[in-house]
Amino acid sequence: xxxxxxxxxxxxxxxxxxxxxxxxxxxxxxxxxxxxxxxxxxxxxxxxxxxxxxxxxxxxxxxxxxxxxxxxxxxxxxxxxxxxxxxxxxxxxxxxxxxxxxxxxxxxxxxxxxxxxxxxxxxxxxxxxxxxxxxxxxxxxxxxxxxxxxxxxxxxxxxxxxxxxxxxxxxxxxxxxxxxxxxxxxxxxxxxxxxxxxxxxxxxxxxxxxxxxxxxxxxxxxxxxxxxxxxxxxxxxxxxxxxxxxxxxxxxxxxxxxxxxxxxxxxxxxxxxxxxxxxxxxxxxxxxxxxxxxxxxxxxxxxxxxxxxxxxxxxxxxxxxxxxxxxxxxxxxxxxxxxxxxxxxxxxxxxxxxxxxxxxxxxxxxxxxxxxxxxxxxxxxxxxxxxxxxxxxxxxxxxxxxxxxxxxxxxxxxxxxxxxxxxxxxxxxxxxxxxxxxxxxxxxxxxxxxxxxxxxxxxxxxxxxxxxxxxxxxxxxxxxxxxxxxxxxxxxxxxxxx
Numbered sequence: 001x002x003x004x005x006x007x008x009x010x011x012x013x014x015x016x017x018x019x020x021x022x023x024x025x026x027x028x029x030x031x032x033x034x035x036x037x038x039x040x041x042x043x044x045x046x047x048x049x050x051x052x053x054x055x056x057x058x059x060x061x062x063x064x065x066x067x068x069x070x071x072x073x074x075x076x077x078x079x080x081x082x083x084x085x086x087x088x089x090x091x092x093x094x095x096x097x098x099x100x101x102x103x104x105x106x107x108x109x110x111x112x113x114x115x116x117x118x119x120x121x122x123x124x125x126x127x128x129x130x131x132x133x134x135x136x137x138x139x140x141x142x143x144x145x146x147x148x149x150x151x152x153x154x155x156x157x158x159x160x161x162x163x164x165x166x167x168x169x170x171x172x173x174x175x176x177x178x179x180x181x182x183x184x185x186x187x188x189x190x191x192x193x194x195x196x197x198x199x200x201x202x203x204x205x206x207x208x209x210x211x212x213x214x215x216x217x218x219x220x221x222x223x224x225x226x227x228x229x230x231x232x233x234x235x236x237x238x239x240x241x242x243x244x245x246x247x248x249x250x251x252x253x254x255x256x257x258x259x260x261x262x263x264x265x266x267x268x269x270x271x272x273x274x275x276x277x278x279x280x281x282x283x284x285x286x287x288x289x290x291x292x293x294x295x296x297x298x299x300x301x302x303x304x305x306x307x308x309x310x311x312x313x314x315x316x317x318x319x320x321x322x323x324x325x326x327x328x329x330x331x332x333x334x335x336x337x338x339x340x341x342x343x344x345x346x347x348x349x350x351x352x353x354x355x356x357x358x359x360x361x362x363x364x365x366x367x368x369x370x371x372x373x374x375x376x377x378x379x380x381x382x383x384x385x386x387x388x389x390x391x392x393x394x395x396x397x398x399x400x401x402x403x404x405x406x407x408x409x410x411x412x413x414x415x416x417x418x419x420x421x422x423x424x425x426x427x428x429x430x431x432x433x434x435x436x437x438x439x440x441x442x443x444x445x446x447x448x449x450x451x452x453x454x455x456x457x458x459x460x461x462x463x464x465x466x467x468x469x470x471x472x473x474x475x476x477x478x479x480x481x482x483x484x485x486x487x488x489x490x491x492x493x494x495x496x497x498x
Contacts, residue, residue, distance in 0.1 A: 010197045010198055011033060011069070011073075011197075014029045014200055015029065016029055016030035016033075017029070017030065020032045021062060021202065021203040021205065022176070022202060022205070022221065023115050023204075023205040023206075024114070024115045032066060035066045036066050036069050036070045039066055039067055039069075039070035039071075040073055040074060042121070043067075043071060043074060043076075043103075043121065044074060046101065047123065048071065048076055048101055048121075049074055049075065049076070050075030050076070051075065051077075051130050052075075052076040052100055052101060052129060052130065053076070053077045053079065053097070053098070053099040053101070053127065053128065053129055053131075054071055054076045054077065054079065054099055054100070054103055055079045055081055055093070055103065056079065056080055056103045057080075057081035057082070057085070057090065057102070057105070058083060058105050058117060058119065059083040059105055059113075060083070060112065060182065060183065060205075061115065061116060062114075062115050062116060063119060064117075064183065065183060065193060067103065068080075071103075076135075077135055077137060078135065078137065079093075079097055079099055079138075080137065080184040081093060081184075082139075082182075082184060082421070083105070084421045084423070086421060088419050089419070089420070089421065092147070094124070096147070096149065096326065097137065097149060097325075098124075098126060098127050098128050099127050099128075100123070100127035100129060101121060101122065101123060101127065103119060103120070103121050103122070104119075104122065105117050105118060105119065105120065106118065106120070112208075112209075113205045114207065132151055132325060133153060134152055134325065135152065135157070136152040136157065137150065137152075137325065138152070138184070138281050140282075140362075140371070148324060148329040149325040149328070150281050150282050150323045150324060150325070150329075151323055151324075151325045152284075156284065156320075157190065157284075159284075160284040161190065161198055162305060163285055163304050163305045164190070164191055164195045164303075165195070165198065165199070166304040167290065167303060167304065168290070169250060169290040169291060170191075170195060171195070171199065171201040171224065171225045171250070172199050172201060173199050173200030173201060174202075175201045175202070175224035176202045176221060176225070176247075177192065177202065177203055177223070177226070177227065178204045178205075178206070178217060178221065178223045178225070178226040179192045179193070179196075179226075180209075180226065180228035180232050181227050181254060181367065185255065185281070185367075186285070187227065187255065187277055187279065190284060190285075191227065191254075191277060191285060192227050201225075204221050209232070209235070211236060211238060211239045212239060214236055215236060215239050218248060219243045219244075222247045223245070224247050224248065224250065225249065225250035225251070225252070226248070226250070227252050227254070227277075228251075228253060228367075229253060229256055230253050230256055230258045230259065231366050231367060232253075233253055233262050233266050234262045236269070236270070237262060237265035237266040238265075239269070242269050248270065248272065249272065250275065250290060250291075251266065251272060251275065251292070252274070252277050252290055253275070253276050254276065254277040254367075255364060255367035256364030256365075256367050257296065257297070257355070257364065258276055258296045262274070267292070272292070273291060273292025273293070274292050275288070275289050275291050275292040275293075275300070276296070276300055277290070278300065280317070280340055281369075282317075282319070282323040282324075282329075282338055283306075283323070283338060286302065286303060286306055286317060286340075287299045287300045287303055287306075288300045288303055289301070289352075294352055297354050297355050297356050298352045298354045299352075299355050300352060300353065301352055301353065302353060308346070309337070310344050310346050313343050313344070313345075314339055314340065314342065314343060314344065314359055315339075315343075315353070316337040316338060316339050317337070317340055318336060318337055318338075319333070319336065319337070320336070321333075322338075341358060341359045341360045341362065342357075342358060342359070343355070343357045343358065344356065363397075365397070365424070370392075370397070370423065370424050372390040372392060372397070373390075374424070375390045375399065375416075375424055376388045376399075378416065378420055379399060379401065379412065379415070379416065381419070382407065382415050384403045384405055384406070384407035384411070385412075386404055386434070387401075387434070387435050387443065388400065388401055389435060389443050389444070389445055390426065391445070391447050393447050395427060397424070397425075397426040397427055397428075398427065398428040398429070398447070399412070399426035399429050400430045400432070400450055401429060401430065401432070401435075402433065402435040404433050404434065408431075409431065412429055412431075413429075430450075435450075436449075436454070
C-alpha cells in the first residue's frame with residue numbers, strides 16, 4: 001500500500017496570491033490548491049483512494065500537473081505514461097502494469113502545452129491495486145521490447161528534492177523558470193515542477209517552440225532561468241538577432257548529451273553558458289554543472305547526497321534497493337549499486353564527472369531515451385522481416401532489414417507508425433534479402449562494417465537506402481564510446497537529507 005506523501009511542505013506555506021505558473025494565463029497558489037481539491041473530489045468519486053494504482057496519460061498541460069498532485073494527495077500510485085504513445089504502446093504498458101484506473105485524454109486533441117484539457121477516468125476490470133509502496137512509476141525502453149518499469153518511493157523523491165535544494169544556483173522564490181523539459185520526466189518533474197513549488201519560483205510554460213517565439217518568451221516574460229534539452233539550445237543559438245536578456249542568469253540542459261558546438265554558440269549569442277544536469281529515471285539527479293563552467297562531455301560534480309563510482313569505465317550509482325518493478329533491467333542492480341551503462345571518467349583533481357558514451361543500446365533523441373533493441377523487436381514482428389539491426393548514427397536512427405521475399409520502405413514505415421512513437425521511427429531503412437553476418441554467424445552491428453559488406457555484394461543486390469521524411473528532423477550525435485580503465489574510482493557525496 002502507498003501512503004500519501006504530498007503535503008503542506010509543498011502545497012502549503014505560500015501566500016495565496018503568489019504566482020505558481022504562467023502559461024496562457026497566470027495561476028496563483030490559491031487556484032492551484034483549489035484545482036487540486038476539485039480533482040481530488042472527481043477522482044475520489046470514481047473510487048480512487050489510498051493504495052489505488054493509476055495510469056496517468058495526459059498531454060503537456062497544467063491539468064496534467066494538478067491531476068498528478070491530486071492523485072498523490074489521495075495516496076495513489078501513479079504510473080506516468082507519455083502522451084505521444086501510440087495505442088499499441090499504451091496497451092503494452094497497461095497489460096504489463098495492470099493499473100486499476102486509466103486517466104487519459106482523447107488522442108489527437110493535443111500536441112503542445114496547453115492550460116487545460118478534458119480528463120477521462122476509466123475503471124479497468126482486469127486491473128489491481130498497487131502492489132508496492134512506490135508513489136511514482138515511470139518507464140524506459142527495454143532490450144526485449146518490454147519497457148523497463150521504474151519505481152520511485154516518497155523517500156527517494158524527498159531525498160532528490162533535498163539534493164536539488166543544496167545545489168547552488170537553482171531557481172529560487174520570486175524567479176521565473178521557463179520549463180521546456182517534459183513534466184513526466186525526472187528533471188522536468190522533480191527539478192522543475194516540484195523544486196519550484198518548494199522554493200516559490202514561478203513556472204512558465206509555452207506552446208511555441210519556434211526559435212524566435214522562444215526568444216520572445218524569454219524577453220517578454222523576463223525569464224531568470226530556463227530548463228530544456230540540447231535541441232532547445234540549438235534552436236536558440238541559431239536566432240539571427242537575439243534581444244538583450246538582462247534577467248536570464250541560468251540555462252540548464254538535461255535529458256541527453258550537450259554538444260560542444262551548441263555550448264559554444266549559445267554563449268556567443270547570449271553571454272551565458274549552458275549548464276548541465278545529468279541523471280537517470282532510475283536514480284534522479286546524479287551530477288550538475290548549472291553554470292556551464294565545464295565544457296561537454298564533463299557533466300559537473302556529483303550532486304549532494306548522491307554516491308557514485310566508476311568500475312571498468314562504467315558509472316555506478318548507489319541506491320537503497322532496485323528501482324525495477326519487473327524483470328527488465330534487474331541485472332543492472334547489484335549489492336546496492338546500479339550500473340548506469342554510461343561510460344564515465346571521474347577526475348580526482350577537480351571532482352568532475354565526464355560521460356563519454358553508452359555501453360548498451362540506449363540513445364537519446366530530442367531529450368527522450370530510445371532503446372534501439374525495442375525498435376528491432378517491433379520491426380521484426382512484420383511478417384516479411386526475417387531479421388533486423390537498428391543503429392544510431394550522425395543522421396539519426398537507421399534500420400537494416402533482412403527480408404528474403406522483399407518489403408517496401410513505405411510498408412515498413414506504416415507498420416512502424418502503428419507500433420512506435422514518431423521519435424522512434426528510423427529515418428533511414430536499408431532492405432536486403434539477408435543481413436551480413438560475421439564469420440561465426442552473428443549479425444554485423446557496425447554501420448561501417450555493414451556498408452562495407454553491402455559494397456562487397458553481401459546482403460544481395462536489393463540493398464537500398466531511402467529516407468523517411470516523417471522521422472525527427474534533429475538527430476542527436478552520440479560521441480563514440482571509449483573503454484574505461486579497470487579498477488574503481490569513487491566520486492564523493494554526502495548523505496541526502498530525509
